[in-house]
Amino acid sequence: MKRRNKIQPCLSKPAFASLLRFRQFHPFLCAADFKKIASLYGSDKFDLPYGIRTTAEYFRLALSKLQSCDLFDEFDKMNNGPVLGHEEEVGRRTTFRLFYPESVFSDPNHNDPNTTAILTVFKPLDLKWLLELVTGGKIDTNGFWKEPALNLIYKPYQIRVLDPFIIRTAAYELLHFPKVFPKNQKPKHPTTGIIAITLAFHICHEVHLAGFKYNFSDLKSPLHYYGNATMSLMNKNAYHNVTAEQLFLKDIIEKNFVINLTQD
Numbered sequence: 487m488k489r490r491n492k493i494q495p496c497l498s499k500p501a502f503a504s505l506l507r508f509r510q511f512h513p514f515l516c517a518a519d520f521k522k523i524a525s526l527y528g529s530d531k532f533d534l535p536y537g538i539r540t541t542a543e544y545f546r547l548a549l550s551k552l553q554s555c556d557l558f559d560e561f562d563k564m565n566n567g568p569v570l571g572h573e574e575e576v577g578r579r580t581t582f583r584l585f586y587p588e589s590v591f592s593d594p595n596h597n598d599p600n601t602t603a604i605l606t607v608f609k610p611l612d613l614k615w616l617l618e619l620v621t622g623g624k625i626d627t628n629g630f631w632k633e634p635a636l637n638l639i640y641k642p643y644q645i646r647v648l649d650p651f652i653i654r655t656a657a658y659e660l661l662h663f664p665k666v667f668p669k670n671q672k673p674k675h676p677t678t679g680i681i682a683i684t685l686a687f688h689i690c691h692e693v694h695l696a697g698f699k700y701n702f703s704d705l706k707s708p709l710h711y712y713g714n715a716t717m718s719l720m721n722k723n724a725y726h727n728v729t730a731e732q733l734f735l736k737d738i739i740e741k742n743f744v745i746n747l748t749q750d
Contacts, residue, residue, distance in 0.1 A: 502687050512555075515647045532650065581602060586608060594639050606678060660684060
């Protein structure tokens, strides 16, 4: 099983260096050493989506079917955000695409053999789904909030599994979520967009934001640069704290930790 490559750090610190605890953290899990890495960074003490405590065997089985855990280049996109037809907004190249079972592309027209697709694991079913897909098994769609993809346009060599440490960092260190929520509240988790920014902070020297803002002054305004979803959809989501994410985005933009390309 292929082991992880050593990350070569830049000589100068990035603008957002003060946000990072580990500057040379490798963000993708490898079958050969994921338990060791989890122990080193504390992920063995948390359940999904922030750790592997009760799901180590699920991770082992899924990772054993993937061919690599290498780290490649530098551009993130998330979920099923398309490139075709939106080159002016988001550029022509996608190196990393974060996804989960309910959001991944299944249309082969959007396939790019140079894309690395990164599974963001929120629940054990996500790993079971990946294992069933890459082994050609029957896909069990029960337990998902909407039907997951029944086929993948990506090959196993293109797929990585995001270390839950990245999601945990987004939740606890960047958004400052509590580790325990009151029983009468649904637990809050970072959106894929904030997770993508957190990943970028760990693998990039400079981070640009494009097409990422929350405009609650007009609930009919677009949620994404693509599709028909509006801000009203995010406003109803009980599992995200959009106010916390707005404050985080405002903070990193005002402190010049990122370069904001999003038009007002």
